[in-house]
Amino acid sequence: MTKKPSKAASASVVHSGSHMPEAAPASNRATRAAERRAAIVEAAMEEFIARGFAATRLDDIARRAGVAKGTIYLHFKDKESMFEELVRVVIVPVVARLTTLPPPVGSVRDLIEAFAGNFLKEVIGTRRGDLVRLIVAEGPRFPSVADFYYREVVSRGVAAMRALIELGIARGEIREKDLARYPQILIAPAMIAVIWQSLFERHAPLDARDMLRVHLDLIFGERRTT
Amino acid sequence: MTKKPSKAASASVVHSGSHMPEAAPASNRATRAAERRAAIVEAAMEEFIARGFAATRLDDIARRAGVAKGTIYLHFKDKESMFEELVRVVIVPVVARLTTLPPPVGSVRDLIEAFAGNFLKEVIGTRRGDLVRLIVAEGPRFPSVADFYYREVVSRGVAAMRALIELGIARGEIREKDLARYPQILIAPAMIAVIWQSLFERHAPLDARDMLRVHLDLIFGERRTT
Amino acid sequence: MTKKPSKAASASVVHSGSHMPEAAPASNRATRAAERRAAIVEAAMEEFIARGFAATRLDDIARRAGVAKGTIYLHFKDKESMFEELVRVVIVPVVARLTTLPPPVGSVRDLIEAFAGNFLKEVIGTRRGDLVRLIVAEGPRFPSVADFYYREVVSRGVAAMRALIELGIARGEIREKDLARYPQILIAPAMIAVIWQSLFERHAPLDARDMLRVHLDLIFGERRTT
Amino acid sequence: MTKKPSKAASASVVHSGSHMPEAAPASNRATRAAERRAAIVEAAMEEFIARGFAATRLDDIARRAGVAKGTIYLHFKDKESMFEELVRVVIVPVVARLTTLPPPVGSVRDLIEAFAGNFLKEVIGTRRGDLVRLIVAEGPRFPSVADFYYREVVSRGVAAMRALIELGIARGEIREKDLARYPQILIAPAMIAVIWQSLFERHAPLDARDMLRVHLDLIFGERRTT
DNA sequence: CATGAATGAGCATTCATTCAT
DNA sequence: AATGAATGAATGCTCATTCAT
Numbered sequence: 001m002t003k004k005p006s007k008a009a010s011a012s013v014v015h016s017g018s019h020m021p022e023a024a025p026a027s028n029r030a031t032r033a034a035e036r037r038a039a040i041v042e043a044a045m046e047e048f049i050a051r052g053f054a055a056t057r058l059d060d061i062a063r064r065a066g067v068a069k070g071t072i073y074l075h076f077k078d079k080e081s082m083f084e085e086l087v088r089v090v091i092v093p094v095v096a097r098l099t100t101l102p103p104p105v106g107s108v109r110d111l112i113e114a115f116a117g118n119f120l121k122e123v124i125g126t127r128r129g130d131l132v133r134l135i136v137a138e139g140p141r142f143p144s145v146a147d148f149y150y151r152e153v154v155s156r157g158v159a160a161m162r163a164l165i166e167l168g169i170a171r172g173e174i175r176e177k178d179l180a181r182y183p184q185i186l187i188a189p190a191m192i193a194v195i196w197q198s199l200f201e202r203h204a205p206l207d208a209r210d211m212l213r214v215h216l217d218l219i220f221g222e223r224r225t226t
Numbered sequence: 227m228t229k230k231p232s233k234a235a236s237a238s239v240v241h242s243g244s245h246m247p248e249a250a251p252a253s254n255r256a257t258r259a260a261e262r263r264a265a266i267v268e269a270a271m272e273e274f275i276a277r278g279f280a281a282t283r284l285d286d287i288a289r290r291a292g293v294a295k296g297t298i299y300l301h302f303k304d305k306e307s308m309f310e311e312l313v314r315v316v317i318v319p320v321v322a323r324l325t326t327l328p329p330p331v332g333s334v335r336d337l338i339e340a341f342a343g344n345f346l347k348e349v350i351g352t353r354r355g356d357l358v359r360l361i362v363a364e365g366p367r368f369p370s371v372a373d374f375y376y377r378e379v380v381s382r383g384v385a386a387m388r389a390l391i392e393l394g395i396a397r398g399e400i401r402e403k404d405l406a407r408y409p410q411i412l413i414a415p416a417m418i419a420v421i422w423q424s425l426f427e428r429h430a431p432l433d434a435r436d437m438l439r440v441h442l443d444l445i446f447g448e449r450r451t452t
Numbered sequence: 453m454t455k456k457p458s459k460a461a462s463a464s465v466v467h468s469g470s471h472m473p474e475a476a477p478a479s480n481r482a483t484r485a486a487e488r489r490a491a492i493v494e495a496a497m498e499e500f501i502a503r504g505f506a507a508t509r510l511d512d513i514a515r516r517a518g519v520a521k522g523t524i525y526l527h528f529k530d531k532e533s534m535f536e537e538l539v540r541v542v543i544v545p546v547v548a549r550l551t552t553l554p555p556p557v558g559s560v561r562d563l564i565e566a567f568a569g570n571f572l573k574e575v576i577g578t579r580r581g582d583l584v585r586l587i588v589a590e591g592p593r594f595p596s597v598a599d600f601y602y603r604e605v606v607s608r609g610v611a612a613m614r615a616l617i618e619l620g621i622a623r624g625e626i627r628e629k630d631l632a633r634y635p636q637i638l639i640a641p642a643m644i645a646v647i648w649q650s651l652f653e654r655h656a657p658l659d660a661r662d663m664l665r666v667h668l669d670l671i672f673g674e675r676r677t678t
Numbered sequence: 679m680t681k682k683p684s685k686a687a688s689a690s691v692v693h694s695g696s697h698m699p700e701a702a703p704a705s706n707r708a709t710r711a712a713e714r715r716a717a718i719v720e721a722a723m724e725e726f727i728a729r730g731f732a733a734t735r736l737d738d739i740a741r742r743a744g745v746a747k748g749t750i751y752l753h754f755k756d757k758e759s760m761f762e763e764l765v766r767v768v769i770v771p772v773v774a775r776l777t778t779l780p781p782p783v784g785s786v787r788d789l790i791e792a793f794a795g796n797f798l799k800e801v802i803g804t805r806r807g808d809l810v811r812l813i814v815a816e817g818p819r820f821p822s823v824a825d826f827y828y829r830e831v832v833s834r835g836v837a838a839m840r841a842l843i844e845l846g847i848a849r850g851e852i853r854e855k856d857l858a859r860y861p862q863i864l865i866a867p868a869m870i871a872v873i874w875q876s877l878f879e880r881h882a883p884l885d886a887r888d889m890l891r892v893h894l895d896l897i898f899g900e901r902r903t904t
Numbered sequence: 905c906a907t908g909a910a911t912g913a914g915c916a917t918t919c920a921t922t923c924a925t
Numbered sequence: 926a927a928t929g930a931a932t933g934a935a936t937g938c939t940c941a942t943t944c945a946t
Contacts, residue, residue, distance in 0.1 A: 032930090133366075137362065140359075182415075188414035255905085297905085634889045634893070651814065656828075670857065747928080
């Protein structure tokens with residue numbers, strides 16, 4: 001019935017950040033295919049986040065993407081590989097962006113605060129945050145997804161945090177030396193914030209930015225000047 | 227063929243802590259019914275944890291519980307309410323146990339360490355830890371579960387932690403006064419440990435106990451004597 | 453809608469020859485299951501014969517058998533194994549009957565005529581004849597069916613015919629000694645008759661009985677008295 | 679990837695016997711179209727023989743023919759009419775060849791042996807033999823194919839055989855006068871040989887040539903000289 | 905109460921056919 | 926003419942739920 005349901009008008013997770021001149025018609029074959037594929041990925045992510053892998057219907061994805069059901073199979077082998085590729089496609093640019101840290105000028109705390117700011121803006125409370133929860137939810141049934149996520153995001157993030165922590169210790173900004181062994185502690189409140197937004201936001205709103213600040217105070221000692 | 231698969235011999239999550247006289251033969255009607263119900267809950271939890279709500283088949287639950295499929299419907303209205311009741315049934319005794327804190331003798335750090343010890347033993351890396359991940363996974367599709375979990379576990383846990391933090395601040399054990407506004411920070415590494423066990427244990431084992439100790443050092447200042 | 457579509461009233465291929473007292477109610481669980489299974493086999497055979505394996509819809513089989521689609525899967529793993537088992541179930545009793553030849557009294561020609569008479573009555577122009585054509589049609593795609601058919605029917609039939617031919621040669625009834633090397637020649641017109649009925653009956657009716665008689669005249673020499 | 683799979687290099691069934699000057703470049707529009715059509719027919723026959731009508735995918739035909747899927751629809755209305763036309767196109771030249779019998783010099787047996795030799799070389803164990811089996815398989819679902827096959831092949835073949843048999847009877851070569859009423863008996867072993875090759879060759883190889891010789895011995899009396 | 909055979913709505917996937925390029 | 930991306934009806938199979946025994 002409703003052929004083109006306005007194509008998920010919300011800000012695209014997939015394309016955000018791309019700088020290609022979308023204004024131009026640019027409707028050659030390859031472009032159209034890429035657009036459709038992106039629409040499918042976008043729609044699939046919405047549905048998977050909202051319902052989980054097993055409960056998501058390809059019919060709904062197709063409808064939301066504005067394509068026919070069969071079209072999905074022109075781009076993905078089956079539902080499972082769609083899910084797996086989807087995670088890759090969405091995660092990779094985020095990682096790329098987050099790991100492009102500003103040059104190490106200023107204090108370690110400044111660096112970490114910049115990182116946290118990015119995270120707050122790009123992940124917490126966004127579709128991407130929901131995706132993190134989705135990975136937590138489906139990881140055990142999709143080892144390849146868990147593997148990918150560990151390899152591309154977690155291990156890198158842990159390594160980056162460890163490097164910063166060691167720098168902070170060397171410069172005397174961080175007192176607790178054992179922290180370098182558990183960079184997870186540095187990240188934990190941010191992860192909790194992500195999950196909290198998904199599950200409990202309506203029960204008790206959480207000021208993630210303020211919480212992260214308090215957490216950094218705990219690690220670096222309270223700041224004299226805000 | 228394999229009709230009665232010996233009912234998942236592992237330590238029951240459901241009954242631990244119950245004090246009903248199981249020793250007695252007690253094969254009256256009511257007892258038998260209660261046993262069956264417990265077996266179903268136990269089996270359902272295993273299956274839901276392993277596959278998620280949507281992908282779990284009642285057939286498998288019945289087989290694991292050693293009952294017929296129809297029997298499940300004598301105890302639960304349908305799959306959804308089974309899941310919802312299941313979470314209640316499993317969560318309640320855990321909460322009861324965790325909140326039965328020892329009397330506030332000794333330092334606040336000692337109290338929190340006792341709590342963390344319990345958590346390490348009873349939750350992290352156990353079936354109950356998996357249940358937490360399951361709630362994170364299915365929460366958005368089961369508002370009643372998320373509501374229940376928030377009300378019974380999260381809000382209580384947060385309140386309890388806040389009380390302890392305030393006590394610690396009052397006694398001078400904790401320096402960071404803002405921490406009382408975000409007890410989540412205190413709990414975050416424990417939650418991360420729970421999730422880490424489920425998803426990344428095989429990629430990189432995590433010494434949760436040691437990590438929690440480091441985290442407490444961060445909050446209370448390093449301990450002079452271990 | 454049409455719940456019980458009168459269950460293919462035609463003479464059952466599956467049960468024909470059984471002498472169980474169907475008059476009795478006899479509706480215990482096992483009996484009912486066997487009846488349903490038989491109904492499915494019956495219906496499946498009709499559909500497979502009429503449309504071939506690939507073009508047959510399980511929906512139609514179910515409707516014709518008077519059961520729900522899911523019921524089929526209580527009895528057969530999938531469409532393929534249903535087809536394979538079906539051939540076995542239908543073929544076996546036919547083989548049993550045909551190989552129960554009358555005791556070798558009288559001439560070899562009498563024996564073979566008795567056999568041909570059976571074949572005319574039980575196979576040519578019947579559902580079972582159609583099944584033979586179906587096996588010819590689907591054999592290449594179902595090696596297991598071709599294997600089974602060769603092992604249970606063809607090799608036995610060839611061996612039995614060879615024994616009769618050798619007996620006929622020994623007794624001087626058959627002159628052509630090389631015939632023992634190709635019992636297929638003896639059977640060939642009967643097979644042609646089977647196929648002719650399926651394909652060309654409406655173009656040119658074939659008196660199979662008379663044709664087989666002429667063929668035997670060819671082999672044994674013309675009969676003096678019919 | 680493998681766009682043009684070199685077009686099934688084996689001897690073409692479709693073109694064999696054609697005398698068009700393929701050597702010339704001859705790339706005008708009409709010729710190119712005819713070549714494509716021939717490639718499609720060739721590919722379609724391979725696929726239909728291998729999988730049967732219903733299980734054959736146009737995709738596979740197109741790939742094998744080295745054309746795009748849509749191109750098939752420039753030559754054929756749909757899958758059904760492609761199958762129907764295909765049978766015509768392939769059968770006609772075979773019939774033409776087989777019915778071009780050598781002038782009736784020598785004995786009737788010689789004529790029939792010449793015919794059998796042709797059949798052995800051109801049909802039994804070849805792609806065309808498979809096509810016969812395909813017609814047997816799909817005939818009931820394609821009355822037009824069965825009609826065509828009966829009209830063009832079967833009725834002509836039967837008439838030709840009958841003429842030969844009557845000649846043989848008249849000349850005293852054939853004793854069994856009733857044979858003229860059932861020319862099918864003359865052809866039956868050849869048909870059985872065709873089917874045997876398709877289905878049971880790997881179970882028990884059949885020397886078709888020798889079998890046909892024995893069959894002729896049966897009809898004509900054993901030959902004095904080989 | 906307990907059972908498990910039976911049901912049928914629901915869904916992933918396929919593939920003949922169309923049509924814009 | 927030729928292409929192949931797109932379509933969507935069709936179909937095999939699953940599984941939550943029911944109910945006669």
